[in-house]
Amino acid sequence: MKQIHLPIEKGGITMGAERGLNIGVEDHHDIYLDKFRMMEAIYLEFGIGSVLTFHPPLTSVRGKQIIDDDEALIGARKFFEKLDALRLKDGHQTLVGLENQSDPKILGGNLGYLPAHFKKMLKPTRTIGLTLDSGHRRLTRTTEKKMEFRTRDFLALGIPINNIHFHGNSGQINLKNFDDDEHLLPRKENVNGYENYLRHFRRYRTPLVLEIAHLERYSDEELREFMINLKKELV
Numbered sequence: 001m002k003q004i005h006l007p008i009e010k011g012g013i014t015m016g017a018e019r020g021l022n023i024g025v026e027d028h029h030d031i032y033l034d035k036f037r038m039m040e041a042i043y044l045e046f047g048i049g050s051v052l053t054f055h056p057p058l059t060s061v062r063g064k065q066i067i068d069d070d071e072a073l074i075g076a077r078k079f080f081e082k083l084d085a086l087r088l089k090d091g092h093q094t095l096v097g098l099e100n101q102s103d104p105k106i107l108g109g110n111l112g113y114l115p116a117h118f119k120k121m122l123k124p125t126r127t128i129g130l131t132l133d134s135g136h137r138r139l140t141r142t143t144e145k146k147m148e149f150r151t152r153d154f155l156a157l158g159i160p161i162n163n164i165h166f167h168g169n170s171g172q173i174n175l176k177n178f179d180d181d182e183h184l185l186p187r188k189e190n191v192n193g194y195e196n197y198l199r200h201f202r203r204y205r206t207p208l209v210l211e212i213a214h215l216e217r218y219s220d221e222e223l224r225e226f227m228i229n230l231k232k233e234l235v
Contacts, residue, residue, distance in 0.1 A: 003163065003209055004039065004049035023079040024057035024072030024111075032079065033086060040092050051095045051163045051207050053131045056117060060109030072111055076121045084125040095207070097131030097163035098122060100154065102139030106176050113140050115153040122159050129162035130154065134191050135211065138171040139180055151193060161204070166197060167211040183213035185226055201234050 021028045036052070043049045057072045059065060067075075083096070098121065101112035111117045113136075122128055132154065140149035155161070168190030169182040188194040201208060215223070 002049070003051040003053065003207060005053045006035070006039075006055075020061075020066075022057050022067065022072070022075075024059070024067050024075035026075055026078060029079050029082055033082060036083060036086065036092075036096075037090075040090070040094055043094050049094060051097060053097050053099050053163055053165075053209075055099055056101060056110060056112030056121065058108055058110050059104070061107075063106050065109070069111065073117065073120045076111070077124070080121055080125050080128055084127050087127040092127070095162040096128045097161075098128065099131035099133050099163075099165070100136050100149065101133075102136045102178075102181060103141055103173060103175060105178060107178065113149055115149065115157055118154070118159060119157050123157070129160040130157075131163040131165060132161050133165040133167075133211075134186060134197060135165065135167045135169050135181055135183060138169055138190075138192055139173050141173070151196070161200075161206050163207050163209065164197070164201070165209050165211045166191075183211050185212055185218065185223075186210070198233050 021031060023029065023032055039049055039052055057067065057076050059067050059069055059072050080098075086092070087096075098118060099112065100118070101110045103113050104110055111121075118130060122130075132151070137149060137151055166186050167182075168184040168186045169180060170184075170190065171192075172180055174180040184190055186194065186197075191197065200206065218226075
């Protein structure tokens with residue numbers, strides 16, 4: 001297993017069970033730094049987890065705000081500065097990618113649906129990059145230009161792309177829950193800028209994860225044909 005997706009726990013904050021931890025909260029930083037030390041040790045010992053994907057902080061749970069957006073951004077920036085210093089000091093070999101998110105939901109509000117969030121959180125760092133998620137890209141507002149997430153704006157930040165989650169969805173945003181994040185096989189009709197992703201893969205060989213859910217929807221032959229064609233497109 002080359003890549004590991006570090007979870008963000010939802011629910012009430014329970015320090016004993018490490019539930020509700022939030023990188024936007026400075027009191028939680030040391031726990032997360034220990035997690036990254038552990039993941040580096042696991043990689044060095046077993047070769048597991050060369051790329052670590054991480055989420056921006058949650059700001060609300062089930063409609064209840066747990067932290068202000070600006071406070072979360074400041075807290076997250078401080079955390080990534082600490083993590084960056086740790087990685088530089090100890091010479092970490094893993095890659096870390098902070099993943100773009102869909103619009104905030106009622107079940108769980110979050111940062112990471114605008115490129116500006118990543119500029120504020122990661123710009124001062126030297127060792128932390130981005131995880132670009134093609135499915136989440138289609139689940140940000142497209143009618144309000146000031147809120148629109150555009151991949152080219154994400155790339156223009158100058159922060160390296162360390163990882164790409166490649167999957168599609170219908171693009172119908174549902175703010176009540178996470179059902180709109182369908183994790184379909186990526187195709188031209190369900191991924192914005194499909195050909196651009198392929199060009200990026202061919203040029204930079206960025207680590208790629210096919211985040212596909214409910215494989216029972218597809219026949220073995222359909223999956224086999226998809227992989228054969230994708231490999232041909234990436235040569």
